[in-house]
């Protein structure tokens with residue numbers, strides 16, 4: 001096979017950060033090529049160089065594409081050559097329909113007038129290709145993340161794609177949606193499309209890819225042939241530079257006194273008052289326990305957590321929350337924090353971080369009392385707090401004065417976590433805490449969860465990755481359509497039992 | 506290029522905004538100094554410059570906070586006019602003492618801000634609309650209060666709010682001595698001493714923050730740039746205060762303004778409430794989920810704006826020595842322009858007090874310089890508009906280049 005793409009000795013520097021250091025990447029025509037590496041290794045940056053987000057001249061090195069030197073001045077340039085990138089953060093406009101999104105900036109216009117009939121017809125064709133049965137006029141808003149991802153791919157297909165780049169496409173998907181997407185990639189491969197996929201889910205990497213390139217600290221360390229059969233451990237070893245035998249750190253499991261009790265919790269949709277989103281939920285967490293909530297996307301897990309955390313979601317909320325056996329007031333966020341709750345959001349960009357501000361700013365934001373006296377901030381104390389968590393979580397950054405917007409996705413997640421650990425909560429609610437996080441960092445986060453539990457704190461873990469729930473939790477509640485449909489102890493729990501509880505409800 | 510040159514260039518590129526603003530102010534001052542044949546920097550004109558711009562700067566402080574919080578206040582010009590009218594009615598027509606009127610007016614300003622803030626913060630009506638309504642309402646109310654007439658003059662106690670000068674505390678002999686030395690008619694030793702003190706404070710604070718940055722290992726500005734910047738700022742302070750000293754000394758309003766600038770610079774950069782305002786403007790949802798009472802904070806930003814607009818209104822009326830129905834007309838635009846020239850972002854979450862102040866001075870020097878040159882009001886507007894656009898363009902251009 002000939003090489004479709006050859007990136008030679010690419011170096012890209014940001015102020016204070018060498019994101020890429022002489023990275024080379026060769027992608028053969030017609031293959032699926034995976035890129036693996038820890039958070040902040042430079043994967044997304046490499047793809048942004050390739051697709052012209054960082055135009056020629058802002059990096060060193062050469063890109064050879066389709067047999068010729070390519071110097072893209074912008075995304076338009078690379079798209080014209082059939083290179084389509086789907087970024088880590090989805091870029092669809094939620095208020096527009098599928099068809100409108102697909103043809104955004106690329107309208108099938110005739111003298112400036114859009115031919116919607118034609119656009120819808122073509123959209124329908126594309127949707128069929130990616131296995132979606134939605135009508136082209138459906139609003140993006142009403143689709144789950146999984147389907148939105150497929151729409152992104154349909155959009156890519158509308159542009160005569162030759163090289164499709166997917167940056168963590170399955171991070172926010174659950175298994176069956178991920179599976180669909182991976183199968184679609186294989187399908188496209190059989191039609192001659194070359195793909196590059198970035199993923200932290202190594203199982204998927206093994207399933208779908210022909211070749212794996214591992215990047216570490218901005219340098220390409222190895223290129224592995226996956227067709228010959230590759231184990232996850234092989235990839236992990238190159239990623240982190242050592243062997244990692246256990247994915248879940250050991251913890252002594254002992255449940256103490258009752259810590260958190262939620263009783264008869266109900267909540268309704270904030271706009272459609274007749275829709276009950278949370279239906280009579282009761283749950284508890286004992287000191288030192290890690291309790292999981294399993295469920296499909298849209299089952300109401302996030303809504304449950306947010307409605308408990310200072311009534312941040314929903315209306316007409318009723319029910320009681322008790323800590324150490326006494327009812328507590330959680331009617332707004334400051335009170336919930338005061339009571340000892342913390343909620344690590346799944347949506348770090350919109351709900352978790354002030355992206356234009358520094359790591360230090362974000363780390364101390366939820367507990368400014370600790371770093372101030374009489375309302376005046378002590379910047380030295382702030383820096384110390386931020387440094388403490390940077391070390392504890394091994395956040396990859398030149399300094400705590402870096403803007404969080406400039407961090408890689410996984411490192412941003414660590415900053416959100418730091419913010420909430422800093423409030424010293426009694427009960428920490430984690431919503432998809434390891435989304436987009438590399439294996440090594442996941443292990444570190446699990447270790448922190450274990451530490452909290454050893455200190456007698458309670459942890460509630462919402463996750464779409466079932467192995468993670470099974471590996472970490474003492475108990476798992478199973479949620480479906482706003483209600484709990486089962487509760488399993490660690491011994492009883494298995495992927496099949498959880499799924500059957502959801503399906504048989 | 507040598508290494509240190511490279512460092513200077515990289516640092517300049519990273520902080521284009523801050524240096525650009527300072528250079529722009531210097532360049533504009535130099536330009537008008539030349540084309541007005543030296544009139545711009547005459548002591549009497551510098552005194553005037555401060556008097557003319559003090560109320561804009563005072564309102565720019567409040568506006569910066571409103572804009573950082575992610576909102577806008579279009580009503581400040583009208584509110585300022587209304588409060589000036591209220592002061593005139595209370596003092597001139599109802600013979601109320603100044604010591605009672607001033608607090609009443611400040612409270613009324615706060616209430617006006619509260620009323621507008623209430624709708625913005627708790628009902629989530631866009632501030633653009635609420636304050637547009639406020640602008641109309643208070644313009645109408647000033648007309649009604651004054652019955653379409655100008656009301657004045659004010660008693661002396663009120664006028665000194667704006668046109669009074671701080672008396673010298675040093676022996677008179679020192680003043681005459683220094684006046685002779687510099688060939689001036691008189692010399693206010695106090696204001697010159699304050700100028701020296703201010704310059705010393707600038708140097709001291711600069712060194713302190715530089716030392717702190719070094720301690721944390723933050724890439725700091727190269728020594729050459731640091732000293733250049735400090736030297737320019739402290740020299741400018743000494744120079745301006747020297748000029749003021751050779752006229753009538755320090756105007757009261759400059760003292761008020763200076764104190765307010767320091768207080769607000771401190772609040773925005775060093776306090777918990779300041780931090781929260783930036784978080785609110787940077788990402789309201791994240792701020793709320795971090796336990797920040799975003800509604801209350803928005804509300805307070807408007808209350809604060811109202812109080813400052815009231816203060817500005819009184820200073821303005823005191824300066825003109827009369828309240829007119831047209832007072833404050835279109836002033837909100839100068840205030841908002843000053844804040845944006847000073848580098849605040851329209852989407853909230855960023856902007857500095859010192860930037861807004863420099864922005865206001867840039868506008869002020871241009872107004873003043875163009876008036877001395879006798880440029881018609883028509884061209885003045887065009888030029889100011891273009892400068893605003895250029896400043897914001899420069900900002901956006903730099904951001905794009907850095908990304």
Ligand SMILES: Nc1ncnc2c1ncn2[C@@H]1O[C@H](COP(=O)(O)OP(=O)(O)OP(=O)(O)O)[C@@H](O)[C@H]1O
Nearest residue numbers: 014019039040041042043044045406407408409410
């Ligand atoms: N605009 C920027 N300014 C400064 N530094 C940046 C910028 N973009 C990325 N970086 C830095 O470059 C490095 C590589 O980032 P990149 O986003 O490529 O990582 P990644 O491998 O995609 O990680 P993740 O798995 O977490 O998504 C990181 O250290 C990041 O902080």
Ligand SMILES: [Mg+2]
Nearest residue numbers: 044088408409
């Ligand atoms: Mg990435």
